[in-house]
Amino acid sequence: MSSDRKPLVAAIDFGTTYSGIAFSFKHDYENDPLKVRSNNWTAGFRVLQTLKTPTCILFNKDKEFDSFGYEAEDKYSELAEDEENEELYYFKGFKMSLFNKEEPLSKAVKIKSIDGKEMLALDVFSAAIKFLRGQLRQSLEEEGAGIRETDIGWVLTVPPIWDDTARQFMREAAVRAGISGDKLLIAMEPEAASLYCKHLPIEKLQDEGGVQGFGVFSTESKYIVLDCGGGTVDITVYEVQPDLSLMELYKASGGAWGGTQVDEAYRQMLVKIVGSPTILEFSCSYAADYVDMYREFEIKKRSFKGDTKGKVTIRIPISPVEIFEEDTGQDIKETIENTKYSGKVMWVGDRCRITAEVMKSFFEVAGDQIVDHVRDLLNKPEISGTNNIIMVGGFSESPILQDMIKQSFPNLRVIIPPEPELAVLKGAVMFGHNPVTI
Template identity: 25%
Template sequence: MTNSSSDIRVVVGIDFGTTYSGFAYAYVNANVDTPNSIETNDTWPEKKGEFKTNTVIRYDDKFNVLKWGLPALAEKVSRKSKNSKFEEIQIAELFKLHLGDISEEEKPKLPLGLDPRKAITDYLCEIRKLLKSRISDRWPGLIYFKHVRIVLTIPVEYDERVRAIMRQCAYDAELILTLESENLEFTTESEAAAIYCLENLSEHPLKEGDSFMIVDCGGGTVDLTVRTILPDLQLSELTESTGDFCGSAYIDKEFKKFLEIKIGKSALKFMEEKHYPHLQYLIQYFCTHVKLPFDGDERNWRNKEIDLEEVCPVIMQYVKGEEREDLEGCEWLIELDFQTVKYFFDKVVGNILKLIREQLTKSEKNIAAIFLVGGFSESNIVKGAVIYGLKMDAIKTRVLKKTYGINYCRNWTPNDPAEKMKIIGGQKKILVFKRLAKKGTEVYVDQAFKEIVYPIYKEQSACNFSIYKINADDGKYCDDPEMKLFGTLNLEIPDVHLGFGRPMEFTLTFGQMETRAFAKALKSGKSVQANFKLEL
C-alpha cells in the first residue's frame, strides 16, 4: 500500500452507520486528552446542532442524488394529494445491511436497479464534500486528501471481504487518492468506543489490568468486545469480538409485521413496491412518536394512536376485506398499548442480552465494567475513531475470528487419499491445509506469521499460494466444504540459476484490520515482491 503517514496533518473519524452517520476530526498535533481537541461535526444539510444525520439518500428515476441525510426523508403528504410527486422519487435507506451476512429475504428493500455499493459510494461522496468544506474552513492550505487520514468504523461482524468493498467505495467516493492508500484505516465500532473509554478513565474507576466490555447498540448491528487495559494506555482484546444484526432497525421491522396484520399482506406489498416514501414516512412517525419515547416502564406509558388517514392516507386505497372493515370501524386509528410496543423490543433486547451472556461466559477474567454505547448522540464511537487515527498503537492485540492457512504442497504418502494425489514435476504430491494462525488466538496487531517455502521445480521463477480460512481450530484439506478461500499470495522467486536451493520466507499479518504480506529471499536477505489479493 502507498505509505504517506509522514504527510498526515488531520485525522478524520467517520461513523458510517446503518441509520445515522457522523464524523469528527482533529489536527495531528492536538492534545488528545483535551476534549476540545476533537471536533464533532454538528452542521448538516437542513439540520444544525445534531452530531449525526440520517443515512438516507433520495434519488431521481435515473439514480442521481437529489438529497441526502435528513432532507432525503419523506415528508408528510396531505389527504388531498394521495398520488403526489413522491412517486417520481426513490429513497434508499438501510443499504449498509446489504454487506452483512444475512439472507436475501432479510435484506432491506432498495429501489429496483440500485446496487447497494452505489448507494454506499454516493453517501460517502456527500460526506466527503461536506467534510472537505469543514476542514477547509478550519485548516486552510491542506492538500486533499493527501494530508488527511480517514478512519472508517465498521461493525465487528464485517469480515475482510466487506472491508475491501468499503475501501473500494471510499476510493470511488474520492475519500482516498489511490485504492491502496494507507490514508484509509478501519476500526470496529466497538473498538473505537473502547478507545474513547480508555482516554476518559478519569470518569470511571478503572485501572491497568482491569477488563471491561463495550456493548455498541447501533441501528443495524450490535457489537461486543472485551478489552483489558495495558501499560501506556493500550488495549488488548480478551475474547473474540462478537456481534449480530439486532439493532434498532429491527424494532421497526417488528412494527412493519404488526402493520401487515392491521392492513393486510397485499396492502403492505403495494406500499413497499409503489409508495415506499409514504411507507417510510409512516415508519418515521412510529419511531418519533412511539419507539423513541418508550422506556420499558409501564408506569410512564400512555397508549399511542397512529391515524392512518392523517399520517399515510395513500394506504387507505389498498386495504381490503376484513382489515378494511376493522379499520373503518375504528376510524383508521391504530392503537399501540404497552404490551404491544414491548413485544417489538423484546426480541431485540433478548438477542442483546444473549450476546452479553456469551461474552461473560467466554471471558476468563472478571469484567469490571460494561459500557453501553451507540444511538443518536454525540457519538464516542466517532471520537474513538479519531483517537485511533492519532494514536495507531492504542490497540495492542486483537483476537482472531478465523483460522488461517495455506494450500501446502507436500509429498503424497499411501495414507493420503488416492483421489487427491497430483503429479508435479514427475513426483507424487498432495495439497493439504497448513495452519498459519489459529482462531481465538490473541495476536499483536503487527505479529508476523511466517512460512519458509522452496521451489517445486528448478526453473520456477514465481509461485502463488491460496490462503484459506475456516471457522474451526484447524483443517485437513483445502477442498473440504467448510474451507473458504481467503485470498491469493503471489511471490517472486529470484535467482533461478540456484535451482531448488532458494528458500523463500513469506510473512502475513492477520492482527491488523487488513491482511498484509511481505517476503524475502533467505540466502540474499533481500525483500522480494509479495502481493496478497483478497478473494471478493
C-alpha cells in the same frame, strides 16, 4: 496514514442503518481530546434532528450519484408515489452486503438495489464516502477554516466481524472517493469506542450505582463492548494488557438485533390490525407518508422509558385507516376490538394511542436476543472474570434497552457514555490524532 500529525483529522462511521462524520483540529485535540465536532442532520421538513443520517443512497437511471441520507430517502419516496422510480437505483442498508457475500469480494462484485437492480458495490460505497467527504469540506468552508485537502487525515471505521478483504475493499472505495491512501487509517469500531470512553472524565463514566468506571481501563481488566446500532449489534470482549493496549479475548460476534427490530415489531402490530394488503398499499401509494411514519416512531422509540405509565401517542398518517376502511368496509375502532389489542390501542384519525405495555413489547425481541447472546458469551471460559459492559451505538441510547441490560446483569457494571451514538465516531477521530493508542 503517514506518521506526521495532520492539522485536522476527520472520521467517517459508515453504519448499516445510519452514517456520520466528525472531525477535530490538532490544536483542539492537544488541549482537549474530547473536543470533536460532528454534523447534525435534519429530516426533510420535520423536526427530527439526528447525529447521523440514514445509510441510503440514490442514483439516477444512468447510475450517476443523486443524493444520500435523508435527502435520498425523501426523494425516492416522493418519486415512488408518482411511480417515477422504476429506472432509479436506490440502496438502503447495503453495508452488510460486504459481510454476507458468498462470492469472494472483488472490484467486480455487485449489490442489489431495493427493487433488485444491480450496480458495482465499489461504485455504491465510493459514492457514499465521496458524499460524506464533501459534507466535511462544506462544514470547513462554512466556518472559514482554510484547511487544504493535504491537511486532512482520514479514518474509516469498520466492524470487527469483517475480514481483511472487506477492509481492503473499504480502503479502495475511499481512495476512489478522493481520499489519498497515505492519509487514510482503518479503525475497528469497538476499539474506537473504547478509546473515546477511555478519555472521558471519571464522573462521566459512572454507572447508576455510583461506581467509578475508570477501573474498566486498568491493567488486566476485562470488558464487553456492546455496540447496538440500527441494523446490527456487534459484541467484542477485551482485556487491558500491562502496556494498556487491548487484547481481544473472544472473536467478535453479534447479529441483526438492532433498533430496526423495534420498528418491525411496530409494523407487525399495524399489520395485525389492518392487514398486510393495507400496509403494502400504504407503503407503495403513500411512500412519503410511510417514511414519515417511521421517523415519527423513531422519536418515540428514542425517548420511551420502561417505567412510562399510561398511553403513548404516535402520529400516523391517516392514509392507512382510509385505505383499510374503504377496501374492507369495516370500522377501524370495531376491528381493533376484535384483536388482542382491544383496550390497549386507540386509533383515531392520524393519532394512534397505545399502552406503555404494548410499546414496551416492541423492544422484547431485540432486547431478549442481545441479553441471551451476552449471557452465552459470559459462560465462555476464555472471558471469565469479565465484569464490565460498555454500551455504545444509537440503539444504546434507548432507556428501555439500558434497563434490560442492567437488570439482566446486576453483577456487572454497565457503562453508557454521553451520546453513545457518537462513541465510535469520536473515538475514531482520536485514533487519527494518535494511532499508537490502539
